[in-house]
Amino acid sequence: MKNRLVWLQGVTCNGNSHSFLNLPTLSSFLQTFEILYHPLLPSLLTLEQLPDANPDILVVEGGLRRGWPKADTDLFDLFMVLAQRAKRVVVVGSCAVYGGIFKEYDQEITGVLFDKEKKSKLYDQFSHKTINIPGCPANPEWIAFGLESDTMHLDDLHRPKELFAVTVHSGCTRNEYFEWKVDAKGFGLKEGCLFYEQGCQGPYTHGSCNTILWNEINSKTRSGTPCFGCTEPTFPQKDLFKTKTYMGIPAKMPLGVPKRAYLTITGVAKSFFIPRLNKRLIDED
Numbered sequence: 001m002k003n004r005l006v007w008l009q010g011v012t013c014n015g016n017s018h019s020f021l022n023l024p025t026l027s028s029f030l031q032t033f034e035i036l037y038h039p040l041l042p043s044l045l046t047l048e049q050l051p052d053a054n055p056d057i058l059v060v061e062g063g064l065r066r067g068w069p070k071a072d073t074d075l076f077d078l079f080m081v082l083a084q085r086a087k088r089v090v091v092v093g094s095c096a097v098y099g100g101i102f103k104e105y106d107q108e109i110t111g112v113l114f115d116k117e118k119k120s121k122l123y124d125q126f127s128h129k130t131i132n133i134p135g136c137p138a139n140p141e142w143i144a145f146g147l148e149s150d151t152m153h154l155d156d157l158h159r160p161k162e163l164f165a166v167t168v169h170s171g172c173t174r175n176e177y178f179e180w181k182v183d184a185k186g187f188g189l190k191e192g193c194l195f196y197e198q199g200c201q202g203p204y205t206h207g208s209c210n211t212i213l214w215n216e217i218n219s220k221t222r223s224g225t226p227c228f229g230c231t232e233p234t235f236p237q238k239d240l241f242k243t244k245t246y247m248g249i250p251a252k253m254p255l256g257v258p259k260r261a262y263l264t265i266t267g268v269a270k271s272f273f274i275p276r277l278n279k280r281l282i283d284e285d
């Protein structure tokens, strides 16, 4: 029997719904579900019928807020009714997971299990059946993974380890530049690491953006844009686009890297000039 799915939108820009529509295998993937309600896809129920829905899987996109009207009821109450009935809750996008961008303007907004880094008031009630797929937006393949897998290993923030036990730095094509400390001088260039001069958050950010590519071909760092750290509860951060340093040493070490090891390795690397990495790939204008 197909799992019945309801996709509930809270306070959101719609970005995760749009991301999901870019899933390369969307049409065959959707054949495996019964879509009771999705705001953009053909659905068996209307928005007004949502309070009567009885889903197996409840997807939540967008932050939760009391007093936010949805389907002629309060968003928070609607969430409570549907989440209690659902066998599994899949929370997609950083607003639904932690509060996200909208929380910057309205402190009443919260994620389902987390309010920034802290556990929310809903944690004890729903943590046993909830998985978090953060991202701004979440990669469509991550969302698909969350919808179809029911045996997962989750980290402390309820993110599947299969997707989030690596950093964005893992699999980045610029690792060689990072190791030799050759930085890109601007956005969009093929050469150089984006860490020091463009503020890349890849070494601090859990996510498989460079191993499960977007639309099967690209990622931010591959296209020459620094990672903004959108899968972490600290997102959105201020003062991006430059890594803070003290006397040339990053104020914050890459995840899991001891300071002493980092200083030793980078000290050695900096003392060499690597012609291939310091030249442009196509050396003409």
Ligand code: SF4
Pocket: 168, 169, 170, 172, 173, 174, 175, 176, 178, 192, 193, 194, 195, 200, 201, 202, 203, 221, 227
């Ligand atoms: S661009 Fe970012 S993710 Fe890629 S190697 Fe540099 S710091 Fe790591």
Ligand code: SF4
Pocket: 135, 136, 168, 205, 206, 207, 209, 219, 220, 221, 226, 227, 228, 229, 230, 231
């Ligand atoms: S590269 Fe960074 S900012 Fe971009 S989607 Fe991945 S985690 Fe988010």
